[in-house]
Amino acid sequence: KQEVTQxxxxxxxxxxENLVLNCSFTDSAIYNLQWFRQDPGKGLTSLLLIQSSQRExxxxxxxxxxxxxxxxxxxxxxxxxxxDSATYLCADSTGGGNKLTFGTGTQLKVEL
Amino acid sequence: xxxxxxxxxxxxxxxxxxxxxECRSLDFQATTMFWYRQFPKQSLMLMxxxxxxxxxxxxxxVEKDKFLINHASLTLSTLTVTSAHPxxxxxYICSAAGDTYEQYFGPGTRLTVT
Numbered sequence: 001k002q003e004v005t006q007x008x009x010x011x012x013x014x015x016x017e018n019l020v021l022n023c024s025f026t027d028s029a030i031y032n033l034q035w036f037r038q039d040p041g042k043g044l045t046s047l048l049l050i051q052s053s054q055r056e057x058x059x060x061x062x063x064x065x066x067x068x069x070x071x072x073x074x075x076x077x078x079x080x081x082x083x084d085s086a087t088y089l090c091a092d093s094t095g096g097g098n099k100l101t102f103g104t105g106t107q108l109k110v111e112l
Numbered sequence: 113x114x115x116x117x118x119x120x121x122x123x124x125x126x127x128x129x130x131x132x133x134e135c136r137s138l139d140f141q142a143t144t145m146f147w148y149r150q151f152p153k154q155s156l157m158l159m160x161x162x163x164x165x166x167x168x169x170x171x172x173x174v175e176k177d178k179f180l181i182n183h184a185s186l187t188l189s190t191l192t193v194t195s196a197h198p199x200x201x202x203x204y205i206c207s208a209a210g211d212t213y214e215q216y217f218g219p220g221t222r223l224t225v226t
């Protein structure tokens with residue numbers, strides 16, 4: 001059974017810092033891996049999707065990498081802003097690409 | 113594009129009553145819809161997967177007679193929590209997928225059972 005773990009569980013940084021969020025998964029036979037953002041009491045916003053054949057994806061200040069062999073993905077946030085404060089979830093897709101297994105989440109707080 | 117809505121956004125009901133939550137894909141046809149549950153400070157747990165016109169597939173440990181899922185059209189799926197109890201209080205999120213495997217998530221429904 002696929003297990004997805006995120007480290008750290010919580011992170012507090014001053015504004016402007018570059019930071020890295022980590023995601024690890026036990027089954028490397030993934031179809032793709034996604035990073036989501038969730039604001040308190042809200043649904044999910046998809047940030048980046050990396051197909052299994054890709055190594056990384058970039059969108060603005062966000063860069064996500066994927067290393068299937070080591071079972072890891074990282075989300076890099078450059079020049080963090082208070083508006084980046086949220087919970088970040090990674091999820092991978094296995095079994096034909098239909099089913100998502102979510103990580104435990106990293107709660108990020110960016111302080112002024 | 114790829115907008116998914118949920119209704120209601122929050123609901124409070126008394127123990128023993130049933131509650132229906134709707135999930136709609138507004139601008140695409142969703143061949144598959146997923147229902148997740150999220151308890152406070154926890155991640156999303158998949159409850160069931162439904163394909164239009166067929167019975168839902170439930171995850172291990174999810175009671176299919178308690179959580180009734182109907183996916184009657186390519187734009188609508190409903191989750192009915194029957195005989196709700198306080199332990200069913202949670203945040204329920206749906207997602208929808210079309211021809212690609214990418215899932216688009218609804219805004220969630222907060223259920224509180226008193």
